[in-house]
Amino acid sequence: MKKLKETKISGISLPLYAFFVAVIIVVTLLGKLPLDMVGLTLLLVTLGHLLYFIGEKLPIMNSYLGGGSVFTLIGATLLSFFHIVPSNVIGAVSNFMGGKFGFLDFYIAALICGSILGMNRNLLVKASKKFIPIALITMVIGFFSVGLVGMLIGNGFADSVMYVSMPMMSGGMGAGITPLSQIYAAGLAHGNQAAIFSQLAPAVTFGNILAIIGALSIAKVFNKSKYNGHGTLVAATKEELAKPKIKLDAQQIGTGMLFAFALLMAGDILNKFFPNIHQYAFMIIIVFILKATNTVPKDLILSIIMCK
Known part of the structure; x- marks a missing residue:
């Protein structure tokens, strides 16, 4: 009791x-x-x-x-x-x-800005050099592997890639298949966003479950291996891993939210001229550039971290 x-x-x-x-x-x-x-x-x-x-x-x-x-x-x-x-x-x-x-837009805008801008700049650049090439290689392998298996089982290469491979690589429901289904609906002649979403959902749900189980299994099998980083992707100094001290302030949180929403709107503007690229993708690129070039003042970064 x-x-x-x-x-x-x-x-x-x-x-x-x-x-x-x-x-x-x-x-x-x-x-x-x-x-x-x-x-x-x-x-x-x-x-x-x-x-x-x-x-x-x-x-x-x-x-x-x-x-x-x-x-x-x-x-x-x-x-x-x-x-x-x-x-x-x-x-x-x-x-x-x-x-x-559109609660996800509200949440994702703050999450993307806070996560990227809150990282140490040197650590972000080091991680990107190692992570981006591996991510691109695995995406290409996954893309063609799913397509070829789809052909073997009679599902077709294009259909398997669109409705299995792409949603799995998109990451999740909110910032993943929600915008992906919107892109498909806009590009297809008689596309229905709700119907397309229901087709994409099983793949991303099952894919995420298997990814988590697979990662956990690999970590356990190679627990004592020198190749197991135990959660650390790249070697970092204490200074790079140090988190900023934050004292919550309502005004600063409001400022951070406005900045995050403004960057999302900037992504919407670019999406107008390049409709095949989603506004979330543009937002990530913008935030990454701002962080890499050290453009955003420290006080504003703290404000954005607060609203994350």
């Missing part, structure tokens, strides 16, 4: 978390869950952290199958597949994340 009282999920005591879950279950069963920012934020954050917590505690899952990260993906998929979460709620979540509400 004492252990249960001491248990916390994302820093929240178990009784309080149980209250959150109970409220969500009751309000959903009554059909009264607000399908707006308040209701959907409570639903997504509470269920997401709960599934992650369970995945981290399951014996085999936490050691060999990716732990909380994979269990969250599997759990969310099962909740949707078995209609445990009502279809109208799932539709509202889709709109909230990537539809008319």
Whole structure:
């Protein structure tokens, strides 16, 4: 009993978390869950952290199958597949994340800016020299491998590349297949973004699960190998790894958010002239150039890190 009282999920005591879950279950069963920012934020954050917590505690899952990260993906998929979460709620979540509400744009803009600008400049340049060539080589190999296997099983090279290889390489749902499905819909004669998204989703979900499990397996097998960096991609000094000291300030957070959103809009402007390249890609390029050229003042960088 004492252990249960001491248990916390994302820093929240178990009784309080149980209250959150109970409220969500009751309000959903009554059909009264607000399908707006308040209701959907409570639903997504509470269920997401709960599934992650369970995945981290399951014996085999936490050691060999990716732990909380994979269990969250599997759990969310099962909740949707078995209609445990009502279809109208799932539709509202889709709109909230990537539809008319565009929460993902809000989140991704801050994430991209904060992550890249918050890195040490020297470390970023060193990592890029090693990472970019390997990333390009693996993408090319993956592209043609999936296409050739697709041909062998009768699925076709182009179809396999478009609906399996590309979504897997895109990374995920938000900044991955959401813009990718938009690009496909705009380029195809009778493209339907929602229908294309549903075709891309299984590949990216299954691909991410296998990637996490595969990376974990390789790390365990080569645990004592000299080639195992144990999470360190490139050798770095203490100065390069040091994180800036941050004191939260509401005004600075607001400034950082405005700057991040302005860079996303800059990506939208470039996308207007080069529609085949998504605005997220342009934004990443812009932020990378700003960081590499040391253009952004230190105070502004701290503001952007705060809003991440």
